[in-house]
Amino acid sequence: MEVKVVKHILEANERISLQNKTFFDEKGIVAVNLMGSPGAGKTTLLERTIEALKETTPMAVIEGDIASSYDAERIAAHSIPTVQINTGGACHLDGNMVRGALAELTLDGIRLLVVENVGNLVCPAEFNIGEHHKAMIISTTEGDDKPEKYPLMFQISQVLLLNKIDLLPHLNFNMERFKAEVLKVNPRLTVMPISCTTGQGLKTWFQWLGEKITGKA
Amino acid sequence: MEVKVVKHILEANERISLQNKTFFDEKGIVAVNLMGSPGAGKTTLLERTIEALKETTPMAVIEGDIASSYDAERIAAHSIPTVQINTGGACHLDGNMVRGALAELTLDGIRLLVVENVGNLVCPAEFNIGEHHKAMIISTTEGDDKPEKYPLMFQISQVLLLNKIDLLPHLNFNMERFKAEVLKVNPRLTVMPISCTTGQGLKTWFQWLGEKITGKA
Numbered sequence: 001m002e003v004k005v006v007k008h009i010l011e012a013n014e015r016i017s018l019q020n021k022t023f024f025d026e027k028g029i030v031a032v033n034l035m036g037s038p039g040a041g042k043t044t045l046l047e048r049t050i051e052a053l054k055e056t057t058p059m060a061v062i063e064g065d066i067a068s069s070y071d072a073e074r075i076a077a078h079s080i081p082t083v084q085i086n087t088g089g090a091c092h093l094d095g096n097m098v099r100g101a102l103a104e105l106t107l108d109g110i111r112l113l114v115v116e117n118v119g120n121l122v123c124p125a126e127f128n129i130g131e132h133h134k135a136m137i138i139s140t141t142e143g144d145d146k147p148e149k150y151p152l153m154f155q156i157s158q159v160l161l162l163n164k165i166d167l168l169p170h171l172n173f174n175m176e177r178f179k180a181e182v183l184k185v186n187p188r189l190t191v192m193p194i195s196c197t198t199g200q201g202l203k204t205w206f207q208w209l210g211e212k213i214t215g216k217a
Numbered sequence: 218m219e220v221k222v223v224k225h226i227l228e229a230n231e232r233i234s235l236q237n238k239t240f241f242d243e244k245g246i247v248a249v250n251l252m253g254s255p256g257a258g259k260t261t262l263l264e265r266t267i268e269a270l271k272e273t274t275p276m277a278v279i280e281g282d283i284a285s286s287y288d289a290e291r292i293a294a295h296s297i298p299t300v301q302i303n304t305g306g307a308c309h310l311d312g313n314m315v316r317g318a319l320a321e322l323t324l325d326g327i328r329l330l331v332v333e334n335v336g337n338l339v340c341p342a343e344f345n346i347g348e349h350h351k352a353m354i355i356s357t358t359e360g361d362d363k364p365e366k367y368p369l370m371f372q373i374s375q376v377l378l379l380n381k382i383d384l385l386p387h388l389n390f391n392m393e394r395f396k397a398e399v400l401k402v403n404p405r406l407t408v409m410p411i412s413c414t415t416g417q418g419l420k421t422w423f424q425w426l427g428e429k430i431t432g433k434a
Contacts, residue, residue, distance in 0.1 A: 037254045037255050037256070037336075037338075037359075038254050038338045038359050038360075038363055038366070038367060039254065039356075039358060039359025039360045039363065065366050066339065066366060066367055066368070066369075067365060067366060067367075067368055068362075068365040068366045070362050070365070070366060071366075089343075089369065091308065091337070091339040091340050118339070119254075119338065119339075119366070119367070120308070120337060120338070120339050120340075121254075121255045121336065121337070122283065122308040122335065122336075122337050122340070123308050123337075123339070123340065126306075139256075139358060141256060141356060141358035141381065141384070142254075142255050142256025143255075143256045145285075145287050146255055146256065148284060148285040148287070149255070149282050149283060149284060149285045149287060149288075149336070150255060150283055150284075150336070151283070151284055152283075152306065164358065166387075167358070167384065167387055170383075170384055170387060
């Protein structure tokens, strides 16, 4: 019985997520699901992305957190449409939560929607929310051994942002090992080393987003 | 029906966890559930703890990971009884997984068992495993805003190890804000700033463990 209930939940989520995706397609919006551990740098990456793209690319953000509205406040300060989802305990967003948030956003003319998932390297990987692309962010301070320990997130993502490379001189992080592990878990994953503090590597990420938006046009 | 199933799972977990606790009590073992995000420093803290205590305190470790046996290999290199649990996708350990691991450990004479949970700041907080104490570890690189964003883990822990304080000069981490947030979420939480790299602050943690073990004698 337990298995049946879980299957039922996943099927319902898939159905609602497809509805979200259809909604994005009709509006001409590219939707990105941004995932990673607490403190990997999701919100800071979003702030840098808004700063870089907001003149050319109308953007909106959905912030997912268990509690608090810290992240939405940080994003709203950049004057773009933002809504905060508080999951109230749940360890990931799902299609239904995102659908609820969409109803509270004015999305006319928006070309890019980034959904910042709950900080968690595990559970968000299991639930589609209607996104076109899944991007994950991990920081060098989390260590070079994560791909094989948390394989699903690496397997389902199209882009991996390796953040905080400015801290590498102070860390025991083996880049060759990390890249070799990524390759083993998902050979098609695009790895982008970045620093949200110094700005290093971010251009590649902005270009990647730009291509997805152009491709949608 | 879904709610009922969830309740049933939690009740079953509570029953098995109590059996684990009784087992620990009969053996005179203090059991600690060590939780934190991926890369917070759980395994490195364990290595430092083993180095410091193994002459005086017979110790065993259970390693919890979704996949891989990296962590158990690191711990086993220190010549103490170790077993790896692979959850195969599950985002936390539960009482039943720990019970299974106990059957594979020789625990005669052991005084301290540390169970390293799956790297996740959310889900492990919801499941007892039979431990006497819950300890959480978070690193300064994760940011000073985490207590209000992930409140449950902070609420159910007795000790909070704030790791990687050696990196503070390179980070934008406000210690006063962090401590104020901790205080709001759980005023009784003992905060120990540490660095597993430099060893700073670790003595306080070893003393805390020592007191728990002596208290059990």
